[in-house]
Amino acid sequence: MTVGRTLPAAGPLVALRDITKVYQMGRVTVPALQGVSLEIAPGQFVAIMGPSGSGKSTLMNLIGCLDRPSSGTYLLDGQDVSRLDDDELADIRNRRIGFVFQTFNLLSRYTALRNVEMPMIYATVPRAERRRRALRALEQVGLAARVQHTPQELSGGEQQRVAIARALVNEPAILLADEPTGNLDSRSGEEILAVVQDLNARGITIAVVTHDRDVAQHARRILQLRDGRLVRDEPVPQPLVARPALA
Amino acid sequence: MDILESLSVALEALRAHKLRSFLTMLGVIIGVAAVIALVSVGQTARSSVVGEFASLGPDLLWVLPGKAKEDSPFPTEEARLTLTYEDARAIEREAVFAVEVTPMLQTSVEVTGSGRKTTTTVIGTTPNLLVVRDMALQAGRFLQESDMSRRRRIVVLGPSLAQRLYRVPRNAVGRKLTINGRAFDVVGILQPEGGILGVDLDDRAYLPLTTAQQLFNINYASFLFVKAKDVESVSRAERETERILLRKHGEEDFTVLTQSQLLVSLSAILGILTIALSSIAAISLVVGGIGIMNIMLVSVTERTREIGIRKAIGARRLDILTQFLIEAVGISLVGGILGMGAGLAISWGISLRLFHSVPTIAATLPVVVLAFSFSALVGVIFGVYPAWRAANLHPIEALRYE
Ligand SMILES: Nc1ncnc2c1ncn2[C@@H]1O[C@H](COP(=O)(O)OP(=O)(O)O)[C@@H](O)[C@H]1O
Numbered sequence: 001m002t003v004g005r006t007l008p009a010a011g012p013l014v015a016l017r018d019i020t021k022v023y024q025m026g027r028v029t030v031p032a033l034q035g036v037s038l039e040i041a042p043g044q045f046v047a048i049m050g051p052s053g054s055g056k057s058t059l060m061n062l063i064g065c066l067d068r069p070s071s072g073t074y075l076l077d078g079q080d081v082s083r084l085d086d087d088e089l090a091d092i093r094n095r096r097i098g099f100v101f102q103t104f105n106l107l108s109r110y111t112a113l114r115n116v117e118m119p120m121i122y123a124t125v126p127r128a129e130r131r132r133r134a135l136r137a138l139e140q141v142g143l144a145a146r147v148q149h150t151p152q153e154l155s156g157g158e159q160q161r162v163a164i165a166r167a168l169v170n171e172p173a174i175l176l177a178d179e180p181t182g183n184l185d186s187r188s189g190e191e192i193l194a195v196v197q198d199l200n201a202r203g204i205t206i207a208v209v210t211h212d213r214d215v216a217q218h219a220r221r222i223l224q225l226r227d228g229r230l231v232r233d234e235p236v237p238q239p240l241v242a243r244p245a246l247a
Numbered sequence: 248m249d250i251l252e253s254l255s256v257a258l259e260a261l262r263a264h265k266l267r268s269f270l271t272m273l274g275v276i277i278g279v280a281a282v283i284a285l286v287s288v289g290q291t292a293r294s295s296v297v298g299e300f301a302s303l304g305p306d307l308l309w310v311l312p313g314k315a316k317e318d319s320p321f322p323t324e325e326a327r328l329t330l331t332y333e334d335a336r337a338i339e340r341e342a343v344f345a346v347e348v349t350p351m352l353q354t355s356v357e358v359t360g361s362g363r364k365t366t367t368t369v370i371g372t373t374p375n376l377l378v379v380r381d382m383a384l385q386a387g388r389f390l391q392e393s394d395m396s397r398r399r400r401i402v403v404l405g406p407s408l409a410q411r412l413y414r415v416p417r418n419a420v421g422r423k424l425t426i427n428g429r430a431f432d433v434v435g436i437l438q439p440e441g442g443i444l445g446v447d448l449d450d451r452a453y454l455p456l457t458t459a460q461q462l463f464n465i466n467y468a469s470f471l472f473v474k475a476k477d478v479e480s481v482s483r484a485e486r487e488t489e490r491i492l493l494r495k496h497g498e499e500d501f502t503v504l505t506q507s508q509l510l511v512s513l514s515a516i517l518g519i520l521t522i523a524l525s526s527i528a529a530i531s532l533v534v535g536g537i538g539i540m541n542i543m544l545v546s547v548t549e550r551t552r553e554i555g556i557r558k559a560i561g562a563r564r565l566d567i568l569t570q571f572l573i574e575a576v577g578i579s580l581v582g583g584i585l586g587m588g589a590g591l592a593i594s595w596g597i598s599l600r601l602f603h604s605v606p607t608i609a610a611t612l613p614v615v616v617l618a619f620s621f622s623a624l625v626g627v628i629f630g631v632y633p634a635w636r637a638a639n640l641h642p643i644e645a646l647r648y649e
Pocket residue numbers: 023024025030031032050051052053054055056057058059
């Protein structure tokens with residue numbers, strides 16, 4: 001027995017309890033989430049599915065600490081983050097969360113390298129280490145040869161891989177992706193899924209929002225949302241395996 | 248985020264819109280240049296005018312027609328001509344401390360000499376002007392008492408007028424000068440005196456007062472010079488002069504000014520003028536600030552998505568705030584530096600032309616420091632609101648912005 005220090009319980013990485021989110025549109029209130037409870041264990045790969053407007057993005061934004069729930073609690077790695085202020089949430093996003101968007105959301109003026117360095121700038125990582133880690137992250141997503149290219153000089157799939165490198169560079173607890181293949185052709189989408197599966201195989205927890213059944217079949221668990229409620233939660237017995245890029 | 252990083256981000260943003268940044272800067276450049284130019288020209292004007300008047304001699308008094316109002320040392324009512332040659336003689340006769348009195352009848356007319364025409368200041372006066380004003384001749388003679396009584400048509404020229412008409416001043420003696428169609432003999436040329444308030448004191452023609460009064464058909468003098476016995480008796484001379492004139496006129500329709508009163512009020516007037524002008528200039532700096540605010544609001548709106556991205560990956564409110572604030576202060580500081588250069592160049596140019604001197608470093612340094620810090624302040628004040636707006640954008644809404 002270790003004395004004086006208790007080991008953290010190997011609990012869930014994400015634990016949502018009775019989460020609701022209500023948007024106020026003038027005098028109309030829009031209930032986007034109505035009592036969602038779920039847990040995601042470390043190392044999981046979940047896909048969140050559901051029809052348009054069912055609350056997938058809202059749920060993702062809450063898990064990603066981009067927003068606060070209207071009620072309910074959210075424990076991220078055991079820490080209650082549902083009542084933190086804006087700057088505390090910014091720190092959580094910076095250090096614990098990696099975000100990948102449907103529209104890539106890279107800064108067009110900057111090179112791939114500079115884009116990947118950005119989260120570390122806000123984490124005040126020294127310049128030299130910043131560079132080293134950004135280069136390694138770009139290498140991990142297979143873009144070692146493209147570090148000095150700006151987004152306009154990259155294909156959609158390459159841009160999304162830069163975004164993934166940016167999401168990973170601060171070694172987050174969880175990688176969140178909202179429709180990461182939505183703007184890509186099927187071949188590039190497959191490449192992105194291969195990268196994501198590879199990361200999951202290395203132990204990174206992943207949550208992907210998609211409305212595409214094929215994409216969801218690459219995960220190990222599928223959550224189904226309808227009208228802001230969780231209506232189904234099932235494992236994927238035989239996940240599909242994406243083929244990595246040829247080059 | 249470290250300050251170097253913020254600086255490079257701000258610089259990149261400014262470089263991405265070169266023309267826009269420059270035009271915005273122009274507001275600050277003009278404002279700072281105007282403040283610096285006006286204040287330092289004002290200071291040069293003040294010191295050089297004060298110096299010029301001081302050089303006229305500390306024992307000199309002025310008697311001006313018209314009564315001064317309470318708050319001003321100068322006559323403010325419609326200046327009636329009330330002073331005469333007779334007044335000057337009376338003061339000289341009766342006063343103990345006011346030893347010399349010189350009436351001055353001053354007007355600007357066209358004269359012709361050696362076939363050349365020019366406009367100059369013609370002054371009718373008495374022989375004692377030479378003593379009162381401490382002037383000296385370089386050739387010929389000055390006015391004499393006999394010229395006064397005989398109303399002789401003779402004239403004494405300042406060197407620059409003589410030079411303009413006759414080319415070599417000394418050779419002008421014995422030549423003719425035509426004033427109002429009458430021919431005058433040039434009998435003397437004065438030594439150079441210099442200028443005052445940018446007016447060339449050597450561009451003058453002096454006639455006997457009696458001749459001038461007949462020529463222009465006026466019985467009065469524009470003003471009187473009074474010379475006190477010595478520097479210590481200036482205020483006694485002032486009181487004497489007032490008493491004698493009051494008795495002669497029966498009312499106080501004149502104003503006596505000592506040199507020190509004149510200097511104090513001149514200096515005050517120039518100071519107020521400088522402050523008024525530079526306040527107007529400072530307003531243009533505020534207008535420049537509004538330009539910065541405007542362009543920063545545009546910039547924040549254009550970059551809403553960028554702000555959303557930065558926030559999503561962990562930028563705190565302070566990070567966003569400093570990024571945009573540095574951009575605003577960058578515009579105003581660079582504008583301030585350029586404006587400072589322009590302002591100094593302008594003030595040197597003007598001061599050299601008008602006062603034949605340049606502003607001293609000691610005089611300009613405070614203005615420069617002030618204008619520079621003011622321009623930085625303008626950037627902060629007008630940059631804070633746009634930066635605050637940027638910092639408080641909601642990350643999701645910012646990301647959704649098209
Ligand atoms: N900022 C918002 N303001 C008002 N209503 C919103 C906002 N964001 C989402 N909603 C509403 O909440 C519901 C869920 O939206 P969202 O989470 O984007 O769904 P999904 O991603 O599954 O398509 C929808 O009805 C949507 O219109």
